[in-house]
Amino acid sequence: MRDSASGSSDVPTVLVRDSDGRDLLCFLEQLIRLDGTDYVLLTPVDTPVSLFRLQDDADPEPIITLNSSEPILSVADVVLQEHDLTLVRSAVTLTVSGELDEPDPDELEDEDDDDGDEDSETFELLVSFMVEEQEFGLYIPLDPFFVVARMVDGQAELVEGEDFDLIQPRLEAELEEREWPE
Template sequence: MSSEPPSQSSSEIPADVPTVLVHDSRGRQLLCFLEQLIPLDGHDYVLLTPVDTPVCLFRLDGDEDPELIDTIDATEPILSVADVVLQEHDLTLVRSAVTLTVSGELDEPEPDELDDDEDADDDSETYELLVSFLVDDLEYGLYIPLDPFFVVARMNGDGALLVEGEEFERVQPRIEAELEEREGDD
């Protein structure tokens, strides 16, 4: 009998996939997989995907559509409650650059559960509920985006700086054009 360790968890990094540590303007970090390298204006820009699972926080209000909370302070009490709920599932909420992420072993959704449902609204097609919880009698949910979550950064030594604001507005269309041209060459 073999005494091999159990299979890798989703938070372990495969050895053959390059990773980059991204920093934002507030000093927060996010470890990402390197997807594409795009040279522009003498800088190396990179298209990245987070190693841990990105999540979005929504306020849930009965029959109303979930409301995305896109700016939240890292010390917000809502996130403390989310921490406790996630720990019950052996998951950890990480307050990283760009987005909140969850590290730990996540169950993969069943492919037949993701089939197009004509009655589903737009949010349910692009997000999957991970956990929901109550804070001060209000319901919140952490959702996993089903569409790929990309991060644009500029290489800086061994790491990268998140591309934000005016720089993002300037380079984003050029990066998209470069990626479309690369896809056309395949």
């Protein structure tokens, strides 16, 4: 993982903006040219997190749509501040800035369920908290979190919705051809 705090990373960064005007600072991982347009594959500089509703005896339920002024996020802000972390309402995803402990890969292998579902994402709980008698958790995805953007006049524009659905298979095919990542 890159050490963005010390500035020792030589990987260029790109600021990507979504259709709502929110920004996300990312590392530039790959540049892919398709039909005369430059697309970039990016990873967030800050740690991406996902919000889940936690319920007894049930799998955590992801919360997909969330207004950035939601009371849940205000409580998450306070809980994260206790750990010297900051919740950022950025483009594409929520992120957390600050020093996070790296997960131990040996522990993660022991915790994996052998249910054969290779499509399910794996997450690690960062913090949990209560809001109006309901428990929530912020989880870090353990799989790489990629963002796709289109370069237009030197600016990175997030590829969203139908545009993403159309371009994703072509980008994946190009990456497979390049054999990245292994």
